[in-house]
Amino acid sequence: MNQISQNEMSGMKLLFVDDEKGFVDTLIRRLERRKIDARAVYSGNDAITFLADNKGMDLVILDVKMPGMDGIETLKEIKKQFPLTEVIMLTGHATVGSAIDGMKLGAFDYLTKPCDLEQLLEKSSAAVVRKWNQEEKIQEARIQEICGRRV
Amino acid sequence: MDNTLEDRKNFYHILARKMRILILAVSLIPLMLTAGILSYRFHLVYVEKVRAHASELVQKHTQNIDAFLFEKLGNIRYLARGYKDFGPDRSRAFLTENLAALKDEYGDVFTDLGLVDENGVQFAYAGPFRLENADYSDAKWFVASREKPDYISDVFAGLRGHPHFIIAVKTGPGRSDPILRATINFAAFNSLVGNIRLGRTGLAFIVNREGELQTHARDGISETILRDMAGSARTDAQGRSFYADTRDSDGTSYLYVSSTFNHIDWRMVFFQALGDALADQRRAQVLTLVFFSLGCIAILSVALILPRKIVNLIESADRKNQAMNKQVVESGKLASIGELAAGIAHEINNPVAIMVEEAGWMGDLLEDEDPDPGNIREEFRRSINQIGIQGQRCKDITHKLLSFARKTEVPVADLQVNEAIEEIVALTAQMAKYSNVSMETDLGPDLPYIRISPAELQQIILNLVNNAIDAMGKAGGTIRIETRAGTPEGVVIVFSDNGPGIPEGNLGRIFDPFFTTKSVGKGTGLGLSICYGIIRKMGGSIEVQSRMGQGTRFEIMLPVHLDECLPPEELTVKQENINESNKPKRDERDEIIVCG
Numbered sequence: 084m085n086q087i088s089q090n091e092m093s094g095m096k097l098l099f100v101d102d103e104k105g106f107v108d109t110l111i112r113r114l115e116r117r118k119i120d121a122r123a124v125y126s127g128n129d130a131i132t133f134l135a136d137n138k139g140m141d142l143v144i145l146d147v148k149m150p151g152m153d154g155i156e157t158l159k160e161i162k163k164q165f166p167l168t169e170v171i172m173l174t175g176h177a178t179v180g181s182a183i184d185g186m187k188l189g190a191f192d193y194l195t196k197p198c199d200l201e202q203l204l205e206k207s208s209a210a211v212v213r214k215w216n217q218e219e220k221i222q223e224a225r226i227q228e229i230c231g232r233r234v
Numbered sequence: 235m236d237n238t239l240e241d242r243k244n245f246y247h248i249l250a251r252k253m254r255i256l257i258l259a260v261s262l263i264p265l266m267l268t269a270g271i272l273s274y275r276f277h278l279v280y281v282e283k284v285r286a287h288a289s290e291l292v293q294k295h296t297q298n299i300d301a302f303l304f305e306k307l308g309n310i311r312y313l314a315r316g317y318k319d320f321g322p323d324r325s326r327a328f329l330t331e332n333l334a335a336l337k338d339e340y341g342d343v344f345t346d347l348g349l350v351d352e353n354g355v356q357f358a359y360a361g362p363f364r365l366e367n368a369d370y371s372d373a374k375w376f377v378a379s380r381e382k383p384d385y386i387s388d389v390f391a392g393l394r395g396h397p398h399f400i401i402a403v404k405t406g407p408g409r410s411d412p413i414l415r416a417t418i419n420f421a422a423f424n425s426l427v428g429n430i431r432l433g434r435t436g437l438a439f440i441v442n443r444e445g446e447l448q449t450h451a452r453d454g455i456s457e458t459i460l461r462d463m464a465g466s467a468r469t470d471a472q473g474r475s476f477y478a479d480t481r482d483s484d485g486t487s488y489l490y491v492s493s494t495f496n497h498i499d500w501r502m503v504f505f506q507a508l509g510d511a512l513a514d515q516r517r518a519q520v521l522t523l524v525f526f527s528l529g530c531i532a533i534l535s536v537a538l539i540l541p542r543k544i545v546n547l548i549e550s551a552d553r554k555n556q557a558m559n560k561q562v563v564e565s566g567k568l569a570s571i572g573e574l575a576a577g578i579a580h581e582i583n584n585p586v587a588i589m590v591e592e593a594g595w596m597g598d599l600l601e602d603e604d605p606d607p608g609n610i611r612e613e614f615r616r617s618i619n620q621i622g623i624q625g626q627r628c629k630d631i632t633h634k635l636l637s638f639a640r641k642t643e644v645p646v647a648d649l650q651v652n653e654a655i656e657e658i659v660a661l662t663a664q665m666a667k668y669s670n671v672s673m674e675t676d677l678g679p680d681l682p683y684i685r686i687s688p689a690e691l692q693q694i695i696l697n698l699v700n701n702a703i704d705a706m707g708k709a710g711g712t713i714r715i716e717t718r719a720g721t722p723e724g725v726v727i728v729f730s731d732n733g734p735g736i737p738e739g740n741l742g743r744i745f746d747p748f749f750t751t752k753s754v755g756k757g758t759g760l761g762l763s764i765c766y767g768i769i770r771k772m773g774g775s776i777e778v779q780s781r782m783g784q785g786t787r788f789e790i791m792l793p794v795h796l797d798e799c800l801p802p803e804e805l806t807v808k809q810e811n812i813n814e815s816n817k818p819k820r821d822e823r824d825e826i827i828v829c830g
Contacts, residue, residue, distance in 0.1 A: 103584045103587070103588065105588040105620055105623075105624065106584065106587050106588045106591055109588065109591040109592055109594075109595050109617075109620070110591050112595060113591065113594055113595050113598055116598055116602070148580060148668045149668070150667050150668060150670060151670060153668070153708065156708070175579060175580035175583035175584070196583045196584065196586075196587040197583070197586050197587035197589075197590035197591070198587070200594055
């Protein structure tokens with residue numbers, strides 16, 4: 084299930100974390116126009132709070148360089164608290180190294196600014212598919228566990 | 235630049251000269267002192283040895299001659315005691331018999347024997363001459379021998395006209411007792427003294443109490459000269475022997491040794507020209523002088539050639555060092571600017587990303603048929619406005635960069651330190667923000683203008699800001715930059731942060747080239763070393779204080795008058811800008827800028 088249909092794409096829930104409000108707001112406007120559920124917060128701390136309040140977010144697109152809690156620290160916290168949530172690092176060229184460090188810490192992929200929307204959607208859908216697959220496997224394992232117990 | 239080259243040439247010239255003087259001083263002075271002292275000590279010892287030798291020789295011969303005279307006197311005394319008033323015939327036989335016995339014993343030492351009555355008439359005689367009845371009543375020896383039991387005369391020509399001397403012994407205690415007289419062969423006696431030979435000029439002779447010669451001179455030396463010498467010999471000798479250095483009328487120095495006899499009032503005198511006595515020493519001195527001169531020539535050659543070669547090597551090493559320093563400064567500059575550029579690129583990326591998204595959004599709007607054209611127009615206006623705002627943001631960043639870059643083109647200028655600090659703070663504000671670092675400045679008013687390369691001033695401040703941001707890491711903190719007028723006339727920049735501080739063990743090394751605590755690839759270790767080099771070159775100073783967990787404080791003092799401190803390559807630029815150095819000081823108010 085590598086490809087994702089337009090229908091399924093509209094079912095995924097994305098969270099953008101970036102201190103550049105102008106950038107992230109316009110991007111969300113464009114995604115909403117494509118029927119994608121995308122939200123934005125402007126700091127790492129807000130992202131953790133938002134994820135705690137809104138269960139079921141599929142993917143976090145996380146800027147590496149942010150004042151306060153930076154992208155790497157936020158990633159660590161997300162992976163700790165919401166291990167199934169996929170993360171894509173968003174970075175300027177100067178911090179590609181940090182984005183790669185992020186992948187070592189469990190990020191799915193990284194994107195460089197300014198990013199192409201098609202590329203963003205492609206990587207996002209791939210990440211979301213992986214998340215859904217994992218959830219499916221967990222679900223099946225639970226069902227088997229329950230069935231096994233009944234038998 | 236000509237002046238600079240001339241200065242450097244002078245420096246190397248002076249260096250070579252100093253080395254030359256040093257080599258000569260440390261080589262020649264000890265050599266001369268050693269040679270001088272050794273030569274002087276050797277001379278003293280040698281003269282002492284020559285004197286001791288001459289003295290010993292003279293004493294030995296004096297004893298020999300004394301023994302000779304004592305023995306001959308003893309012989310005659312013995313004969314005198316054996317003589318009885320034999321009458322003329324028996325007396326003659328007595329003398330002849332004993333003379334033969336003496337000749338058997340001593341060879342030709344005794345020439346003749348005679349008996350002289352109280353009137354001075356020789357009444358008996360044995361010997362080769364016809365001297366019977368010879369009258370000695372007026373002879374000096376006869377007069378003297380009448381008063382004493384025995385007597386040895388001076389050497390005299392006598393009746394025969396041959397030099398000889400007499401030993402006279404009275405045959406009895408009475409005044410009328412005859413006197414036994416023996417003539418001693420002068421040649422035999424003279425050979426005792428003539429054998430004393432030393433060198434070319436060493437000669438010995440015997441003089442009586444009046445200083446008259448009692449022996450012949452050696453071959454080739456006239457008696458006149460000997461008499462002159464005897465005349466000049468000292469007559470106040472009291473001991474067995476003594477010596478002195480005397481000088482004759484020609485100015486020639488002589489070694490002079492004299493010794494007195496026990497059995498006769500004569501003196502043995504020995505003379506030798508000092509030059510002759512010390513000939514061996516002179517030869518040794520000449521040889522030493524030759525080696526000393528060769529040594530001096532070798533030292534002079536080394537002193538002439540070696541410093542020139544060493545200075546050439548130093549000059550070449552200096553040239554390489556200068557080129558390397560330039561490269562190090564250049565690479566340090568590139569490293570600090572590279573760090574700045576990374577921050578700036580990120581800063582530009584953000585507005586560019588916004589513009590790209592706005593353009594995408596406008597494209598999206600054009601693709602779809604929106605039922606509300608008014609809404610689309612409104613969105614377009616908003617997007618265009620946003621693109622304009624972000625474009626302006628990019629322009630501000632590039633302007634700051636351009637202003638920064640332009641200053642690197644000016645070699646030396648009169649600068650306000652505050653302006654440079656404000657520029658760097660503005661440029662690094664974004665970078666600081668992402669590192670959670672706030673920057674505060676407290677810039678003093680009425681600061682004097684500093685003559686400095688703007689690029690180098692930027693480099694100093696930028697390096698310190700970059701270091702502080704790196705040191706504080708993700709924890710962030712505050713960087714505070716203060717300026718004030720300093721004493722002596724100059725500007726003091728205090729650069730402090732409340733970061734983790736520098737461990738005490740590293741404090742002494744932070745200005746060393748290539749010393750870094752950053753991970754591999756993150757720092758070159760040149761930043762502070764270059765700052766230190768630039769500040770020292772300007773005649774300024776940089777001090778660091780740090781306490782672990784509390785922060786670090788750098789205090790930089792930049793003097794106003796840099797004439798003596800400017801690097802040689804910038805001296806000419808300084809001369810060109812000399813008219814601008816009296817610019818009025820600009821008033822500034824205290825200001826605090828907080829970024830973050």
